[in-house]
Amino acid sequence: MKLHNIFLLIFVALWRPTTQHIFLNKFYGNYQEQLRTQDEIHSAKYEYEIKTINMPIDHFSFSKVDTFKLRYLVNNTWQKEENAPIFFYTGNEGNIETFAQNTGFMWEIAPEFGALLIFAEHRYYGESMPYGNKSYANINNLGYLTSQQALADYIDLIEYLRSKPEYKHSPVVVFGGSYGGMLSAWIRMKYPHIIQGAIASSAPILQFSGVTECETFARIVTSDFRKAHSNCPKLIRKSWNTITNITSSDKGKEWLSEDWKLCKPLKNETDVKQFKSYLEDVYANLAVVNYPYKANFLAPLPAYPVNAVCKHLTNESLSGTELLTAVHKAINVFTNYTSETKCLDLNNSTPQLDAVGWPFQSCTEMVMPMCSDGVNDMFEPNPWNLDEYSKECMKKFSVTPQSNLVCEQYGCKDLSTATNIIFSNGLMDPWSSGGVLQNLSSSAIAIIIPESAHHLDLRSSEINDPYSVILARKYHRYFIKQWIKEHREKEGKLH
Numbered sequence: 269m270k271l272h273n274i275f276l277l278i279f280v281a282l283w284r285p286t287t288q289h290i291f292l293n294k295f296y297g298n299y300q301e302q303l304r305t306q307d308e309i310h311s312a313k314y315e316y317e318i319k320t321i322n323m324p325i326d327h328f329s330f331s332k333v334d335t336f337k338l339r340y341l342v343n344n345t346w347q348k349e350e351n352a353p354i355f356f357y358t359g360n361e362g363n364i365e366t367f368a369q370n371t372g373f374m375w376e377i378a379p380e381f382g383a384l385l386i387f388a389e390h391r392y393y394g395e396s397m398p399y400g401n402k403s404y405a406n407i408n409n410l411g412y413l414t415s416q417q418a419l420a421d422y423i424d425l426i427e428y429l430r431s432k433p434e435y436k437h438s439p440v441v442v443f444g445g446s447y448g449g450m451l452s453a454w455i456r457m458k459y460p461h462i463i464q465g466a467i468a469s470s471a472p473i474l475q476f477s478g479v480t481e482c483e484t485f486a487r488i489v490t491s492d493f494r495k496a497h498s499n500c501p502k503l504i505r506k507s508w509n510t511i512t513n514i515t516s517s518d519k520g521k522e523w524l525s526e527d528w529k530l531c532k533p534l535k536n537e538t539d540v541k542q543f544k545s546y547l548e549d550v551y552a553n554l555a556v557v558n559y560p561y562k563a564n565f566l567a568p569l570p571a572y573p574v575n576a577v578c579k580h581l582t583n584e585s586l587s588g589t590e591l592l593t594a595v596h597k598a599i600n601v602f603t604n605y606t607s608e609t610k611c612l613d614l615n616n617s618t619p620q621l622d623a624v625g626w627p628f629q630s631c632t633e634m635v636m637p638m639c640s641d642g643v644n645d646m647f648e649p650n651p652w653n654l655d656e657y658s659k660e661c662m663k664k665f666s667v668t669p670q671s672n673l674v675c676e677q678y679g680c681k682d683l684s685t686a687t688n689i690i691f692s693n694g695l696m697d698p699w700s701s702g703g704v705l706q707n708l709s710s711s712a713i714a715i716i717i718p719e720s721a722h723h724l725d726l727r728s729s730e731i732n733d734p735y736s737v738i739l740a741r742k743y744h745r746y747f748i749k750q751w752i753k754e755h756r757e758k759e760g761k762l763h
């Protein structure tokens with residue numbers, strides 16, 4: 269399958285321990301696997317040179333001197349003069365080439381700014397493995413996978429670039445979407461003397477304990493479905509009990525396995541739980557990629573795929589097997605759009621390296637509480653339970669999550685000292701739940717894009733882009749110009 273138009277710069281795997289089985293774990297792992305096919309890289313739209321730079325494995329102690337090779341991508345085609353602006357993508361949880369190919373906005377504006385383009389890979393992802401194929405082998409090797417270390421990598425790389433005479437006074441503007449957007453915002457907050465400004469798209473820097481309510485994400489997903497048809501979330505909500513009821517007998521399990529063409533029939537409670545969890549993932553995914561134009565990702569999706577799903581879920585009186593058959597038709601929009609899916613594979617545990625990185629980060633710093641109540645959202649009630657979550661993390665990685673770490677490190681509640689950051693969020697994107705939706709200061713600005721899903725604004729321009737996305741990109745360009753001008757004025761005074 270050709271993947272010309274890949275959509276997701278997403279959280280690859282918001283890993284949920286089995287007992288906390290809400291949202292986005294396995295399915296995302298599958299995407300990630302698909303995203304990294306050679307096919308994709310060969311059919312790539314943008315070109316760059318691939319380089320590496322030696323990085324300390326540990327930036328924060330003097331006791332460890334080991335280094336590893338961090339990968340980064342360079343394109344200097346548009347740079348015309350000395351001290352050209354450096355447009356720097358702060359890589360997120362995946363192969364950096366994927367992010368380079370899916371951040372068309374940077375490529376589109378580079379000529380106008382005469383900018384040098386850099387895409388830096390996040391440590392422990394893609395080919396930037398501190399301990400080679402043993403990077404994930406144990407906690408001693410894996411423990412250096414933190415956002416602080418990643419930011420320090422990016423700073424070292426920028427300092428290396430600026431150590432060359434031609435970039436000595438170059439302004440640096442960082443870009444990122446999703447987790448990459450969080451890194452962009454944080455690197456400007458932490459290192460304002462090195463980074464002149466940040467475009468942080470769909471960056472849920474507030475999706476943390478005590479800051480954002482854990483239900484918000486589920487409610488936004490539900491609201492996207494409600495917008496498509498008011499009965500749609502009602503029927504989905506009804507379907508959970510129907511599934512429980514029907515699968516309570518062996519005959520029912522058999523029926524469902526056959527009707528849904530599951531690759532492996534449901535045998536017990538655990539299988540049923542996995543089945544439900546799979547459905548939750550699909551719904552959340554649909555909301556995240558609910559883009560306004562037809563696109564060809566994984567399977568081709570129609571414009572506003574949530575609408576296509578909800579077309580099958582409008583008849584409020586559906587119940588029992590009829591309801592589940594309708595739900596099957598509905599999710600086929602996503603899982604079988606090409607009509608080529610032979611059977612539905614609920615087994616998403618892809619023990620790929622990249623699928624391990626984010627689960628580990630979720631078990632250490634990136635603890636993003638999520639829950640559903642089944643009343644204000646269309647999911648099964650599932651409270652947030654940090655104790656259980658912690659137990660699973662201990663079992664899986666021998667670590668205890670530090671759910672306050674991010675807010676301690678970067679700030680959550682009072683960000684009024686932040687400057688030169690654009691936080692853009694699409695209101696249809698469930699991740700806007702943890703986004704910055706209000707201006708923090710006169711130059712840390714929130715841009716709301718009502719019609720947008722997950723960081724549409726960083727993608728290349730499309731004919732069907734809603735006006736609000738076009739406008740957001742105009743804002744970005746305007747502020748980038750300001751930051752560069754400010755920097756040039758300051759440098760002019762200094763030298």
Ligand SMILES: *[C@@H]1O[C@H](CO)[C@@H](O)[C@H](O)[C@H]1NC(C)=O
Nearest residue numbers: 314315316317342343344345
């Ligand atoms: C940079 O991108 C331009 C335009 O896509 C391309 O022509 C050029 O070959 C690229 N440079 C490198 C070093 O890949």
Ligand SMILES: *[C@@H]1O[C@H](CO)[C@@H](O)[C@H](O)[C@H]1NC(C)=O
Nearest residue numbers: 397399400401402403404405
């Ligand atoms: C891991 O890497 C080492 C050294 O590069 C190599 O010799 C070994 O075969 C690799 N092991 C696996 C399982 O890939």
Ligand SMILES: *[C@@H]1O[C@H](CO)[C@@H](O)[C@H](O)[C@H]1NC(C)=O
Nearest residue numbers: 509510513514517520587588
């Ligand atoms: C559960 O299934 C039985 C038949 O298997 C049916 O009579 C009953 O109405 C169902 N209950 C619900 C809540 O769907």
Ligand SMILES: *[C@@H]1O[C@H](CO)[C@@H](O)[C@H](O)[C@H]1NC(C)=O
Nearest residue numbers: 532533534535536537538539
């Ligand atoms: C449930 O069935 C699966 C196979 O479908 C099996 O791997 C698993 O161990 C079973 N779990 C329990 C709790 O019986």
Ligand SMILES: *[C@@H]1O[C@H](CO)[C@@H](O)[C@H](O)[C@H]1NC(C)=O
Nearest residue numbers: 582583584585586587590591
């Ligand atoms: C809605 O579903 C009910 C129950 O299956 C059925 O009797 C009715 O005809 C359906 N209505 C429409 C408009 O399809």
Ligand SMILES: *[C@@H]1O[C@H](CO)[C@@H](O)[C@H](O)[C@H]1NC(C)=O
Nearest residue numbers: 529604607608609610611612
């Ligand atoms: C996918 O669609 C095709 C054509 O409608 C159908 O034959 C196939 O069974 C479907 N697969 C699944 C898993 O539903």
Ligand SMILES: *[C@@H]1O[C@H](CO)[C@@H](O)[C@H](O)[C@H]1NC(C)=O
Nearest residue numbers: 531532613615616617618619
């Ligand atoms: C599920 O995944 C595991 C690990 O990749 C694999 O061993 C197993 O065969 C898979 N089962 C199915 C039904 O795909």
Ligand SMILES: *[C@@H]1O[C@H](CO)[C@@H](O)[C@H](O)[C@H]1NC(C)=O
Nearest residue numbers: 705706707710711712713714
């Ligand atoms: C945020 O700041 C921008 C730019 O100064 C301004 O246009 C916008 O109205 C502000 N938004 C709010 C909600 O104050």
